[in-house]
Amino acid sequence: MSTDSNGNSDDRIVDYELFEVPPRWLFLKVTTADGTVGWGEPVVEGRAKTVRAAVEELMENYLLGKDPSRIEHHWQRLYRGGFYRGGPVLMSAIAGIDQALWDIKGKQYGLPVYELLGGAACDRIRVYQWIGGDRPADVGEAAAEKVDAGFTALKMNATPELRRIDNPAAVEAAQERLAEVRDAVGDEVDIGVDFHGRVSKSMAKRLVEALEPYEPFFVEEPVLPEHNDALPEIAQHTTIPIATGERMFSRWDFKSLFEQGVVDLIQPDLSHAGGITEVKKIASMAEAYDVAIAPHCPLGPIALASCIQVDACTPNTLIQEQSLDIHYNETSDVLDYLADPSVFEYEDGYVDLPDDPGLGIEVDEDVVRERAEQEVNWHNPVWEHDDGSVAEW
Numbered sequence: 001m002s003t004d005s006n007g008n009s010d011d012r013i014v015d016y017e018l019f020e021v022p023p024r025w026l027f028l029k030v031t032t033a034d035g036t037v038g039w040g041e042p043v044v045e046g047r048a049k050t051v052r053a054a055v056e057e058l059m060e061n062y063l064l065g066k067d068p069s070r071i072e073h074h075w076q077r078l079y080r081g082g083f084y085r086g087g088p089v090l091m092s093a094i095a096g097i098d099q100a101l102w103d104i105k106g107k108q109y110g111l112p113v114y115e116l117l118g119g120a121a122c123d124r125i126r127v128y129q130w131i132g133g134d135r136p137a138d139v140g141e142a143a144a145e146k147v148d149a150g151f152t153a154l155k156m157n158a159t160p161e162l163r164r165i166d167n168p169a170a171v172e173a174a175q176e177r178l179a180e181v182r183d184a185v186g187d188e189v190d191i192g193v194d195f196h197g198r199v200s201k202s203m204a205k206r207l208v209e210a211l212e213p214y215e216p217f218f219v220e221e222p223v224l225p226e227h228n229d230a231l232p233e234i235a236q237h238t239t240i241p242i243a244t245g246e247r248m249f250s251r252w253d254f255k256s257l258f259e260q261g262v263v264d265l266i267q268p269d270l271s272h273a274g275g276i277t278e279v280k281k282i283a284s285m286a287e288a289y290d291v292a293i294a295p296h297c298p299l300g301p302i303a304l305a306s307c308i309q310v311d312a313c314t315p316n317t318l319i320q321e322q323s324l325d326i327h328y329n330e331t332s333d334v335l336d337y338l339a340d341p342s343v344f345e346y347e348d349g350y351v352d353l354p355d356d357p358g359l360g361i362e363v364d365e366d367v368v369r370e371r372a373e374q375e376v377n378w379h380n381p382v383w384e385h386d387d388g389s390v391a392e393w
Contacts, residue, residue: 011036011108013068016059020048021371022332024378025300027363028055030100032068038103039363041271041302042096044088046379054093063097069108071101075277079250091249091274098275099306099359106358113359114312117280121315124350125308128153128192128319130298130326131181134381134393135160140180147185152349153217153319155192156181158207161383161391164200171203175210182214190217190319197224197247198392201234208238218243218265224392228257235262246296249273251282258289265318269296270306283314292318298326301334304344305359312353320351332371339364 011034019027026043042055058078066074078094079085106113114120129151131142136157143154159174181191193216199207204222211219218241223230225247235242241264248254249272257263266286268279283293293316295307304322311317322344324334335341339362343354354360383391 012065013063018052019368019372020376022376028096028100036104036107038100039302040096040100041300042093044092051092054089068101068104092272095271095275098277102276103358110357113309117313120312124352125311126319126350127322128155130155132156139177140184143181144184150348153190158193158195162203165202171206171210178214192217194220195222197221201230204234205237212238216240232262254282265292267294267296271303279310287316292316294319297321298323301337305361
């Protein structure tokens with residue numbers, strides 16, 4: 001890495017490209033004057049074109065021509081430089097740029113990003129596997145298959161759509177699904193249950209009590225983040241660890257959550273919550289409140305690689321979500337875009353820390369360019385109740 005007479009890097013950012021690829025991802029390639037390439041994954045699922053415009057605005061109006069090594073300064077400039085800040089679109093755009101800058105820095109120094117953030121706090125990272133789909137079904141058989149494949153932790157949706165106050169049969173159905181999985185895998189396998197923000201406060205209280213006998217690993221997003229004020233009341237109805245955070249985008253969003261003292265696990269997303277720089281800070285805040293972290297990542301390989309870099313140097317990391325074979329990935333999967341997919345080889349439910357510099361992956365650019373030619377227009381389904389009113393998905 002060359003420097004100017006003042007000791008600053010003269011390997012300026014000279015180019016960037018964006019690639020919208022199936023199933024629902026947006027990749028960012030940033031190139032410096034010395035030819036170093038960094039990759040990021042800035043995307044809001046279902047809003048890829050909107051985030052693309054935000055990335056273009058940030059790159060064109062500020063980052064082109066800048067020294068890529070000043071990551072903290074760039075983060076502050078991108079976040080504080082606009083009068084309006086925060087939210088999923090801006091923070092996801094910043095996240096992907098931040099990932100690419102860390103990838104460049106690691107490559108220029110010849111080190112994985114986690115080494116630049118203090119070094120490894122563990123030897124490997126535990127991962128969990130999704131089962132059951134959006135409207136969960138056939139979960140027992142799927143759970144047994146994943147455990148046979150070596151996974152020791154699973155996650156499933158708790159319910160399909162629910163009415164604000166639903167009937168006993170809806171609660172019983174959720175209970176029976178979890179019981180089916182517990183019977184299939186036994187007590188030594190962890191089962192996370194995702195409420196997906198589909199559930200009202202009143203139903204969340206009933207559901208956590210019904211699921212308690214099957215001892216879930218955690219219940220995730222028992223209510224939408226705009227109703228986080230209800231979490232203390234829900235917590236009074238259960239001893240199950242409570243997880244949330246995938247739709248929270250900065251340390252300021254998480255501050256009041258930590259002060260409540262009822263959440264046990266946070267799930268910030270490295271492609272939504274400001275990238276590596278911001279999530280590392282959020283994780284340190286969580287550690288001070290005795291809260292674990294399990295980054296949200298039903299996304300692509302760049303997002304997952306970024307998560308693993310933060311996981312590796314974060315002592316309160318519990319487990320990592322990953323999207324291999326998830327129900328969204330019908331057309332393309334995580335490993336399709338990597339030159340060497342063995343970097344995400346899972347053994348006994350764990351993934352080893354990467355050794356390669358930067359994010360630790362080599363993106364297969366030929367595959368990216370080829371699949372970017374396809375029409376990609378993913379949007380989440382919009383569900384309706386029996387009366388035609390809009391349901392939470």
